[in-house]
Amino acid sequence: MNRLALSDRILMQVDKPARYIGNEINSVIKNKDEVDIRFAVCFPDVYEIGMSHLGLQILYGMFNEYEDVWCERVFSPWTDLDPIMRRDNIPLFMLESQEPVREADFLGITIQYEMCYTNILQVLDLSGIPLRACDRGEDDPIVIGGGPCTYNPEPIADFFDMFYIGEGETKYRELFDVYKENKKVHGTREDFLIKAAGVHGIYVPKFYDVTYKKDGTIESFAPNRPGVPAKIDKEIVRDLSGAYYIDKPVVPFTKVTQDRVVLEIQRGCIRGCRFCQAGQLYRPVRERDLDFLKERALTLLNNTGHEEISLSSLSSSDYSNLEALVDFLIDECKSRSVNISLPSLRIDNFSVDAMSKVQDVKKSSITFAPEAGSQRMRDVINKGITEKHILRGARMAFEAGWTRIKLYFMLGLPGEETEDIEEIAVLSDKIAREFFDAVPKDKRVNGPVQIVTSTSFFVPKPFTAFQWAPQDTKESFKEKAYILRQAVIRQLNQKRIQYNWHETDVSVLEGILARGDRKLCDAIELAYKKGCMYDAWSDTYRDDLWMESFDECGIDISFYTTRERSLDEIFPWDFLSCGVNKEFLKAEWLRSKEGMVTPNCADKCSGCGAGSYGVGICIKKSS
Amino acid sequence: MKLRIKFSKHGPVKYIGHLDFMRYFQKCIRRAKVDIAYSKGFSPHQIMSFALALGVGVETDGDYLDIEVNSMDSTQAVMDSLNETMADGVRVENVVALKDYTPNAMSSVSAAGYRLIPKEGVYASDVVKACDMVLGKDEIIVAKENKKAKKKGKAVEGVNDIIYTDIKDHIYECSMTENELYCLVDASSAGNVRPLLLLDAIYSEVGETLDPLDIQVIRTDTYTGVYGDDRGLVPLDMV
Ligand code: SF4
Numbered sequence: 001m002n003r004l005a006l007s008d009r010i011l012m013q014v015d016k017p018a019r020y021i022g023n024e025i026n027s028v029i030k031n032k033d034e035v036d037i038r039f040a041v042c043f044p045d046v047y048e049i050g051m052s053h054l055g056l057q058i059l060y061g062m063f064n065e066y067e068d069v070w071c072e073r074v075f076s077p078w079t080d081l082d083p084i085m086r087r088d089n090i091p092l093f094m095l096e097s098q099e100p101v102r103e104a105d106f107l108g109i110t111i112q113y114e115m116c117y118t119n120i121l122q123v124l125d126l127s128g129i130p131l132r133a134c135d136r137g138e139d140d141p142i143v144i145g146g147g148p149c150t151y152n153p154e155p156i157a158d159f160f161d162m163f164y165i166g167e168g169e170t171k172y173r174e175l176f177d178v179y180k181e182n183k184k185v186h187g188t189r190e191d192f193l194i195k196a197a198g199v200h201g202i203y204v205p206k207f208y209d210v211t212y213k214k215d216g217t218i219e220s221f222a223p224n225r226p227g228v229p230a231k232i233d234k235e236i237v238r239d240l241s242g243a244y245y246i247d248k249p250v251v252p253f254t255k256v257t258q259d260r261v262v263l264e265i266q267r268g269c270i271r272g273c274r275f276c277q278a279g280q281l282y283r284p285v286r287e288r289d290l291d292f293l294k295e296r297a298l299t300l301l302n303n304t305g306h307e308e309i310s311l312s313s314l315s316s317s318d319y320s321n322l323e324a325l326v327d328f329l330i331d332e333c334k335s336r337s338v339n340i341s342l343p344s345l346r347i348d349n350f351s352v353d354a355m356s357k358v359q360d361v362k363k364s365s366i367t368f369a370p371e372a373g374s375q376r377m378r379d380v381i382n383k384g385i386t387e388k389h390i391l392r393g394a395r396m397a398f399e400a401g402w403t404r405i406k407l408y409f410m411l412g413l414p415g416e417e418t419e420d421i422e423e424i425a426v427l428s429d430k431i432a433r434e435f436f437d438a439v440p441k442d443k444r445v446n447g448p449v450q451i452v453t454s455t456s457f458f459v460p461k462p463f464t465a466f467q468w469a470p471q472d473t474k475e476s477f478k479e480k481a482y483i484l485r486q487a488v489i490r491q492l493n494q495k496r497i498q499y500n501w502h503e504t505d506v507s508v509l510e511g512i513l514a515r516g517d518r519k520l521c522d523a524i525e526l527a528y529k530k531g532c533m534y535d536a537w538s539d540t541y542r543d544d545l546w547m548e549s550f551d552e553c554g555i556d557i558s559f560y561t562t563r564e565r566s567l568d569e570i571f572p573w574d575f576l577s578c579g580v581n582k583e584f585l586k587a588e589w590l591r592s593k594e595g596m597v598t599p600n601c602a603d604k605c606s607g608c609g610a611g612s613y614g615v616g617i618c619i620k621k622s623s
Numbered sequence: 624m625k626l627r628i629k630f631s632k633h634g635p636v637k638y639i640g641h642l643d644f645m646r647y648f649q650k651c652i653r654r655a656k657v658d659i660a661y662s663k664g665f666s667p668h669q670i671m672s673f674a675l676a677l678g679v680g681v682e683t684d685g686d687y688l689d690i691e692v693n694s695m696d697s698t699q700a701v702m703d704s705l706n707e708t709m710a711d712g713v714r715v716e717n718v719v720a721l722k723d724y725t726p727n728a729m730s731s732v733s734a735a736g737y738r739l740i741p742k743e744g745v746y747a748s749d750v751v752k753a754c755d756m757v758l759g760k761d762e763i764i765v766a767k768e769n770k771k772a773k774k775k776g777k778a779v780e781g782v783n784d785i786i787y788t789d790i791k792d793h794i795y796e797c798s799m800t801e802n803e804l805y806c807l808v809d810a811s812s813a814g815n816v817r818p819l820l821l822l823d824a825i826y827s828e829v830g831e832t833l834d835p836l837d838i839q840v841i842r843t844d845t846y847t848g849v850y851g852d853d854r855g856l857v858p859l860d861m862v
Contacts, residue, residue: 004635008742012680012836017638023711025650253639253647253710305650305708336653337667360665 005093018253019047022095025251030070040104042074044119050075052258062244072096076119092126101127107141111149114513115536121528152462154572155516157205166235201235218570233577241289248303260308261300269314270601274465286616290321310341317346347393365404366397373424379595398438403446411480412458412472425487428453432493454500457507462573465588471511471561477504505543512560517572523553579610625721629860634712641676655704660691674728685844687859689728735810736843737818745801753828754799762789765820795850
């Protein structure tokens with residue numbers, strides 16, 4: 001074991017020191033002199049969150065299979081360690097070697113949510129890497145970003161040397177080879193960036209110039225040197241069962257958020273919910289083979305010793321072999337005393353039966369995500385379910401013995417009226433009534449029905465039909481939550497309904513960053529310098545500092561949030577392609593205003609554009 | 624069939640807290656394919672109990688846990704398969720089959736040995752001298768946090784937040800050199816002595832304050848039996 005980067009005294013003073021020691025089961029130690037490339041893969045949040053992320057484990061496993069690469073992990077030091085590292089000038093380190101991040105050739109940062117942007121700066125800062133790509137020298141690692149937020153990388157464009165757009169499994173090998181080749185011929189950092197910009201899916205921000213109109217919108221966005229593509233298309237895995245998938249994930253010493261085996265059964269989603277970004281970014285849906293998943297489930301359980309397994313995908317009910325897979329897992333897991341944590345499934349005979357086999361009806365709850373209360377709004381967002389579906393599902397759950405129902409809704413959806421909000425309360429109440437109707441008095445052995453209704457505030461995201469939509473103001477959010485609370489109180493079964501809502505401040509910030517442009521880089525840096533960090537954590541989130549920073553940088557936040565974009569506006573992310581084209585999204589936006597629903601990919605192809613990849617459901621349909 | 628597992632824990636893994644370490648061990652048992660018995664119900668648990676908790680930062684040469692297995696080839700095979708899947712710094716030192724009706728590890732603990740080593744340098748000579756002075760006294764009073772009151776939210780500062788106890792009769796052996804303090808002390812649930820409190824009492828004797836972070840604590844072994852009895856204390860794997 002290597003010397004630890006932190007002294008014993010420091011480790012004994014901070015919370016959960018095991019976060020910082022590395023050395024976990026299945027972590028990979030290599031001889032640094034025997035590899036050509038050292039890659040620091042970073043999740044810019046605390047260890048327990050980062051280690052729960054499947055994508056990070058996939059890249060880690062895949063890179064370490066390459067003989068010439070050593071991949072190590074980096075996370076944000078928690079708020080108790082951060083000031084100590086600054087005080088003592090301790091550089092941020094990689095867990096495996098415990099050596100400074102600066103020793104790496106690449107620092108790859110996975111960017112899963114907007115609220116981690118200041119943590120990216122924390123990681124760079126503590127590593128001793130200049131925050132801005134333009135200030136970095138030959139000895140600094142190449143800072144590369146990946147993950148869903150890179151589909152609008154512009155607010156953080158200045159902090160990255162490059163972004164990898166799309167699924168990580170496909171192009172890193174080529175990128176590494178380009179890097180090695182460049183080193184061999186003694187090429188500079190700039191030389192490498194130029195060559196990398198030629199690799200499919202790689203976006204190097206400094207090779208693009210943006211000009212703005214008087215009103216602040218984009219006038220032009222174009223490469224500033226020859227040989228750099230004007231449009232960057234995402235990378236996509238064609239055959240998921242043939243692609244790399246983890247077999248020996250790192251098993252953390254501390255209890256992390258996902259302390260279990262995670263089996264990704266498919267990627268993408270057939271549904272076209274108009275608010276959902278992931279549903280568009282990962283099109284078309286591609287399934288993994290049943291046999292592959294069966295084999296991998298057992299391998300992963302054997303190699304980790306985890307006592308629980310869960311399935312991951314955007315909409316697991318749509319996986320075509322779900323019944324066979326779940327039956328297999330129930331059998332296997334029973335004999336191994338492993339728990340199965342089922343994803344939230346559409347309620348039908350099969351899922352009720354499966355759920356009652358793996359969880360205690362008395363203790364567990366059933367989840368529905370109608371997302372909107374009224375049928376009109378559900379059509380606007382293209383949710384594709386009706387009240388009848390929901391009530392029928394709830395009834396089945398009640399008849400099988402469940403009494404706890406969790407409901408998820410959004411407030412602030414485009415075109416929402418007061419009645420739509422009140423319908424959330426009405427639907428919650430109808431579900432309660434369904435219980436009293438379905439379960440006779442003498443059968444209510446598990447107690448009366450309990451309904452937990454939660455709302456989050458809608459934030460429009462790039463590459464969705466709602467990318468043109470205005471976001472609600474903070475005040476309007478608060479008012480809507482109040483309207484709903486009052487409406488819940490008016491219901492017959494109000495005592496059985498518990499209503500929770502999310503914070504409004506963070507939704508506004510998320511909205512600014514999600515559809516932001518390069519002009520935001522300064523404000524993000526300023527917010528970080530003022531002390532913003534761990535914005536995803538309510539205890540550490542400082543709305544006042546953020547608003548101060550926007551103010552001082554002359555940023556009008558309504559430009560990013562409440563403004564309705566015109567149909568011909570050039571968006572900061574328009575130069576990227578996730579397959580789904582802007583014309584399709586525009587049509588969807590207009591259809592949503594008419595309350596017109598669009599069929600899902602399994603029912604009928606709507607020609608979104610992702611068919612050009614010639615994979616997954618798009619070719620299944622035509623053949 | 625019940626098995627008792629003796630393990631050691633040294634180096635960076637000492638920063639893994641007790642609850643996390645229990646979870647770590649459960650995963651090891653699964654990876655090693657030990658045929659452990661599970662509780663019934665929706666979320667089955669391994670039948671496993673640790674003799675003593677080991678605080679963050681403390682190392683051990685001899686800690687124990689009991690498990691129940693449905694079958695096994697041999698205790699040696701269990702030990703080998705576990706050691707194949709241990710993280711650096713943790714080792715299974717012994718596995719013994721317990722006779723029926725052997726009291727479980729947790730309830731049989733009566734004493735533990737500790738080495739307290741300065742992480743840097745040595746103990747000051749007046750501190751070493753003070754050791755015998757303290758041990759020669761009629762009583763050794765130490766202050767402990769009143770955990771019970773604190774848990775219930777009933778601790779009042781300066782009134783009942785600290786309890787004073789005499790640990791004299793709970794120290795069975797103790798010797799000190801400039802390099803280390805060794806002590807064998809009561810570790811039963813009723814009279815458990817934290818060795819750093821003893822060292823603190825020695826420091827206080829010469830008017831020094833002890834910074835616990837300066838000291839590496841290593842548990843040398845865990846015992847059952849009665850000190851001074853015919854059979855005396857025996858390590859938990861020698862029952
Ligand atoms: S091209 Fe058709 S089938 Fe393919 S993802 Fe788009 S809508 Fe679905």
